[in-house]
Amino acid sequence: MSSHDRAAAAVFAQIALAADGAVVGLVLAYVAIQSFIKFSSTSSALRKIRRAPDVRVSDLRFLLSSPDDNNDNSNTTNAHESEATGGKLLVVRGLVEAKSMVEGNWRNLRPNVLVSHESGERGVVLQRTQTCIYNEWRGLFGWTSDVRNLIARSWKEQKSTSLRTVPFILLEGGQWPRTDYVIVNLDGSRHPIPLMTVYHQLQPVHASPYTFLQALFGHEYPVGLLDEEKILPLGKEISAVGICRLQDGTPEIKSCKDLPFFLSEMTKDQMVLDLAFRTKVLLWGGILLGSLSFGILGYAIVRNWDRWKEWRQQRQARQPRDAVAEIAADEDVSDVPDGELCVICLLQRRRSAFVPCGHLVCCQRCALSVERGSAPKCPVCRQTIRNSVRIYST
Template sequence: MSSREQAAAAILAQVALAADGAVLGLALAYIAVRSFLKFASTSSALRKIDDAPSVRVSDLRSLLSSSTDEAEPSDGKLVIVRGNVDMKSAVDGNWKSLRPNVLVSHESGEKGVVLQRTQTYIYNEWRGFFGWTSDLRAVFGRSWKEQESTSLRTVPFILVENGQWPQSDYVIINLVGSRHPLPLTTVYHQLQPINASPYTFLQALFGHEYPVGLLDEEKILPLGKDISAVGICSSNNGIPEIKSCKDLPYFLSDMTKDQMVVDLAFRAKILFWSGIVLGSVSVGILGYAVLRNWNRWKAWRQYRRFQRSSRDASDDVDAQVTADEEAGDVPDGELCVICLLRRRRSAFVPCGHLVCCQRCALSVERELTPKCPVCRQTIRNSVRIYGS
């Protein structure tokens, strides 16, 4: 670990342990609440997928017709359909079908209905002669530049059963509004070096990041791939069409229904026990922090009471001494040099000057830097002098 990472870790540790760990306890409590919320959503998705029927493409028409007969809502029914990917132009039945609407990979030449190309720049950083600039960037942010660019192209496609031809039974896949990950297959993966330029030398000289390589990837959803579609299926002009459901973590997946149920059950179990453990730890840390701060507040309150009682006691002593001293006349040579009202009764230590009454001596002792009013020497305390 570098010095910058150690300094950042030390700062984070100090912030987390502030107020006897209260900040850490609140952070863990927030994570525990998020875990329980994710557990609730995952359990709901698990119940929906477990109750959803797993049907073949050829059974969708009968399923939708039976749903209509039972007067179910017209917005569709949640189903799990497994089939093979094919282009929609194969079943259009018009002159456009003579020209297949399909995507072809630029590098491998494979055909598919979804084509995703990602270019990722790999950066190297040399501290250079002015490397302190990279330290500032490490504190306030890594880099504002876009290090990855992704392009996604899709064409309309369908699911058919076992690659049968002609495709009398099929379901249209509607990707509109879907943000679920797609079961893509990597067909091209290459790392290309980037040649240095004079501008690259200036970037390295001042400690800036500069690209050293470009990772180029192509992923497609190939024709004929066996996948599962999980979503709301409805009839569009007599043709089954399936859309994604935002409440479910799957839309198009390589897994079967049983595999999805097992995966969601495992996630739910991990989230539940994570929430229990993190919640228990946060309660313990917060309880410890509250107890420590409560004890500190009680000690501070007790100290304030002690100060107040000692001040009241000293005031009572001063009042009694003042009453005794004011009982008679005080010669001018024995008056306090501060108040000029009471008799000199307290001597300062270590200088030994007897120049103040007891009340003024106590007020001098309470100062931030107590000094003798005669010799200006720092004093530690005062001693009451009694005459015979």
């Protein structure tokens, strides 16, 4: 580990352990709250997918055209979903195919599909990513600050992604003629698509005199270009989870924003198992982090409370000394008759009377000393005293 990394670790450790670990406790509490929020949303998605019927493509028209059975408790969620969106929450599994294959347009002999530029694979979704990898060196004349060196990464990436799609459908495997299908609507969906990588290549960038100058003065310079292509191929079997309804007599399925899945390679049972595992991890992780944060915060509160009490006691201990110094400056140093001398020090005049006995037998300094004792008692009658009162003579 370099000196900069050790310095960064020391700074982060000091921040994390500030106030006896209160910062760590607050961070863990925040992570625990986020875990419980994700647990709530994941549990809701799990319940919806469990209740969603797993249907075949050939049964969609009949299922969507039939009225909802509101008396069935198992379909209550789907009935509410249908009333809100005009469709039903379903799980449909089928094979990917371009929509142009079933449109019945005999004039179009070539189907409307996308072809990979490099591999030649055909699909309905094509994603091409170009990543330029930069190397940053501080150089001989371009020394950057320590803060930037600690935060910034030595390798940087600049990525550009292009995504192209064509209308596609899901067909039932082995069905012919292909009259029953469901249209997949990707509008407004931000869910991941189960793409397949068909091309992946890293090409080095040749150095130039300008690159040498960039490195010499500490500027970042490109070292490689990564090209990658992913497609959703034709004939791939996937599951679609979303709101399905009849659109101009044709079934159409659209994503539901409350669900973590839309298009997936997993079946309904696999989705349920995956979400059930997530809920358990989020629940127990939130409980563990919450308990740990409560323990750390409790320890920090107790430690800081003890420190505050210690500081308060030290402050209170300093106040009597200051009062004694003021008393010493205010004491009468002139000749005092024997009958008015303090019975303890026999040097100063009697100035303070004890409460509740009322005996005026001590100077102010000795009265404070008696009052601060563990068992304060009057030196004359031995009665327990509460405090003393300064008596001023005219």
